[in-house]
Amino acid sequence: xxxxxxxxxxxxxxxxxxxxxxxxxxxxxxxxxxxxxxxxxxxxxxxxxxxxxxxxxxxxxxxxxxxxxxxxxxxxxxxxxxxxxxxxxxxxxxxxxxxxxxxxxxxxxxxxxxxxxxxxxxxxxxxxxxxxxxxxxxxxxxxxxxxxxxxxxxxxxxxxxxxxxxxxxxxxxxxxxxxxxxxxxxxxxxxxxxxxxxxxxxxxxxxxxxxxxxxxxxxxxxxxxxxxxxxxxxxxxxxxxxxxxxxxxxxxxxxx
Amino acid sequence: xxxxxxxxxxxxxxxxxxxxxxxxxxxxxxxxxxxxxxxxxxxxxxxxxxxxxxxxxxxxxxxxxxxxxxxxxxxxxxxxxxxxxxxxxxxxxxxxxxxxxxxxxxxxxxxxxxxxxxxxxxxxxxxxxxxxxxxxxxxxxxxxxxxxxxxxxxxxxxxxxxxxxxxxxxxxxxxxxxxxxxxxxxxxxxxxxxxxxxxxxxxxxxxxxxxxxxxxxxxxxxxxxxxxxxxxxxxxxxxxxxxxxxxxxxxxxxxxxxxxxxxxxxxxxxxxxxxxxxxxxxxxxxxxxxxxxxxxxxxxxxx
Numbered sequence: 001x002x003x004x005x006x007x008x009x010x011x012x013x014x015x016x017x018x019x020x021x022x023x024x025x026x027x028x029x030x031x032x033x034x035x036x037x038x039x040x041x042x043x044x045x046x047x048x049x050x051x052x053x054x055x056x057x058x059x060x061x062x063x064x065x066x067x068x069x070x071x072x073x074x075x076x077x078x079x080x081x082x083x084x085x086x087x088x089x090x091x092x093x094x095x096x097x098x099x100x101x102x103x104x105x106x107x108x109x110x111x112x113x114x115x116x117x118x119x120x121x122x123x124x125x126x127x128x129x130x131x132x133x134x135x136x137x138x139x140x141x142x143x144x145x146x147x148x149x150x151x152x153x154x155x156x157x158x159x160x161x162x163x164x165x166x167x168x169x170x171x172x173x174x175x176x177x178x179x180x181x182x183x184x185x186x187x188x189x190x191x192x193x194x195x196x197x198x199x200x201x202x203x204x205x206x207x208x209x210x211x212x213x214x215x216x217x218x219x220x221x222x223x224x225x226x227x228x229x230x231x232x233x234x235x236x237x238x239x240x241x242x243x244x245x246x247x248x249x250x251x252x253x254x255x256x
Numbered sequence: 257x258x259x260x261x262x263x264x265x266x267x268x269x270x271x272x273x274x275x276x277x278x279x280x281x282x283x284x285x286x287x288x289x290x291x292x293x294x295x296x297x298x299x300x301x302x303x304x305x306x307x308x309x310x311x312x313x314x315x316x317x318x319x320x321x322x323x324x325x326x327x328x329x330x331x332x333x334x335x336x337x338x339x340x341x342x343x344x345x346x347x348x349x350x351x352x353x354x355x356x357x358x359x360x361x362x363x364x365x366x367x368x369x370x371x372x373x374x375x376x377x378x379x380x381x382x383x384x385x386x387x388x389x390x391x392x393x394x395x396x397x398x399x400x401x402x403x404x405x406x407x408x409x410x411x412x413x414x415x416x417x418x419x420x421x422x423x424x425x426x427x428x429x430x431x432x433x434x435x436x437x438x439x440x441x442x443x444x445x446x447x448x449x450x451x452x453x454x455x456x457x458x459x460x461x462x463x464x465x466x467x468x469x470x471x472x473x474x475x476x477x478x479x480x481x482x483x484x485x486x487x488x489x490x491x492x493x494x495x496x497x498x499x500x501x502x503x504x505x506x507x508x509x510x511x512x513x514x515x516x517x518x519x520x521x522x523x524x525x526x527x528x529x530x531x532x533x534x535x536x537x538x539x540x541x542x543x544x545x546x547x548x549x550x551x552x553x554x555x556x557x558x559x
Contacts, residue, residue: 003288005528043526048320051473053526094528222316222323223525227281229301229327230316238309239330 001096003225004032010089011067016148020116021083022059023070025091031066034058035100036124037216037248040070041224042082043092050078052222053094055243057119057193060126060152071149073116097224098247101127101214104189109135111157112174112202114194115146120216122149124191125156136160136187138177140198144168175201187211193218203251213251217242258542259549260535262296262517264494265442267379267417269296269351269517272550273507273535276498276521277302277355277381277421278327282345289528294535296517297351299381300341303371304356305363307333311388317454317463322473322500323522324452326466328388329357334367338374346376353419357383359392361409368414379417382410382441385448387425387470394448397423400435411440419496422446424476424483433487444487445496445519447480472522474500481513488514488555502530504537511553 008025015021041053060069074083085091101124109128111121118139128135135157141147144167153159161169162177170177175198179185187209192202193216206213219242221231226244233242234255240246260271274297280286283298292298310330317324331337337354345352354371358364364382371380384397384406396406407420420436422429424447433444449470454463480499488495497515501507502523510518523530542550 005289049318051321051526052318052323220314220316220318222325222522223279223285223528225285225528227279227285228316228325228525229278229310229330230325232310232313232315232330234313239313 001035002032003094003097005092005094008091008093010085010087010091012087013083013085017145019074020148021072021074022149023072023082023085023091024067025070025093027066027068029066031061031063031068032096034061034068034096036127037100037120038096038098039224039247040093040095041097042070044078044081047077047081050081053224054078054082055097055221055224057216058096058123059119060122071116071119094224098243099245101191101216101248103131104128104133106188107133108186108188109133110138110179110187110190111135112138112190112192112194114140114174114198117192117194117198117216117218118149118153120193121191122152122156125153129156134158136179138162138174138179140174140194173201174198175205180205185209185211190214192216199251200256203256206251214248215251215254216247217249218247258539258547259551260539262551264496264516265417267351267442271296271535271538272511272517273531273538274351274496274517274519275299275524275531276519277383279521279524282341283348283352284344286524286528290532293349294532295350297353298348299353299355299519300345301331302329302355302357302383302386303331303334303337303367304329304358305334305367307331307336312465314463314465315469317469319452319454319471320475322471322475324454324464324469324471325449326388326464326469328466329386329393334370338370342374342377346374351378352376353379353381353417355381355383355421357386357389357393359389361406363392364406364410365413368410372414372416377416379419379442380414381419381421381445382407383421383448385421385423387423387449387451387468388466394423394425397432397448398426400431403432404435404439407436407439407441417442419443419445421448422487423448424479424499425451429483430486430490434490437491437493441493443494443496443516444491445498446487447476447483447499450476450479472500474502476500477506481509484510484515485513485557501534504534504541507534507538508541508553511550512555512557514555516551516554
């Protein structure tokens, strides 16, 4: 897919809680096609410690309005500065980057997200819906406050939740939810994104039950398009760039 | 009309702007953003005799106005390059130069011999300065005798333009520059990355799997500029300056310090079109400042 570099205009900054915002960015013209699982590299200006671009998953796309949404968790200086962007500000992106989630062979699909890792699952949910598939979502967070953008997910499928403190949904990690406890799961394909420890557990569960599992990695990167070779993942074929060979990998291809 | 051409000791550049090895892939990665034929040259990814996996992740750490990398020359080896990559890039209308690295002098010789046979590769950049490999690399570039031995050996088998890339991790870079000139270098490029490190105070762990890595970006620019100036005083062969160049002004400064051409590296990650902008910017700088030829900027610092 052709890559672009463009100035987008921030048309909305929706603060979800103390650490999450959703930025809505408008393309100056016609937004090119973007696939679920792809990401953008965001230029963050004005910080001596924010030299490189920030890779951020594409959360949602509206082709009619030529807008895309980015779910941003403020975890460092770069994402904090992104969280402060105001309506009318300009945001320079290199996009769309990386591969994408594949379409499932059947309609028995589970999408498992943890923390900010839920971001690409929304666009994937839309993609599935457009293909006549109603998936199940399993979303995990530390507490109720971290379960965000639920309405958007509920429009697309059944939403299950876990929180570590038990303040919403099932208490514990995603792997503790009943949907992942059954010995004969009615699932043929899992898509997961979130903390690596979570994805590893999900991938192991999928392997044990003969379920195809695609994981979206979040390695730190400099360029985002295969020039620097900094973001490599360890695969059966050696080091592969998360930015161009990923971010989505079949879990059995990774040396986990 | 400003004349942007540079004669790099026989290697003709349409303008002084090149891309630094390891920051521009094989050029193809940037073709969506702009037509790389507008550049003076492209230094393709560091190439070794054998396939290399490079170092373990994490290999990169962002630092104030810069970044550390410890990629460790990941590449599929020169034979893969010849069979699979060269056919794709050989018709780009710019100087496609191969950055050659190795662990032993024999590696360097064998790789250079293979590249010597490629009609559309007009030169190599001998990398005696990579700080991220256990053997060879920078070890060759940090003493005059070892630098001379590898350059002399490659010079015997390599018949086209031989650029030698120096390490800044030395006490006296002018000495090394003079030594590689004496050993047969056609041009000298500098600086490779500065050895550095970063620690995460929260986890108390190093940020790189290798603990140390190579620092690049604007943070290194004053050091690079000083070294280019020092080497320019010590040698007659042309110099290709690099180290933290982010824009036209930076490129002009390197030329004023004595560089005949420049390489842009880390900036490509932040603005993939930056090199094309610098080509245009140099033309504008020259016309605004009364230079008919960009080559008149070389060493034109007024003291």
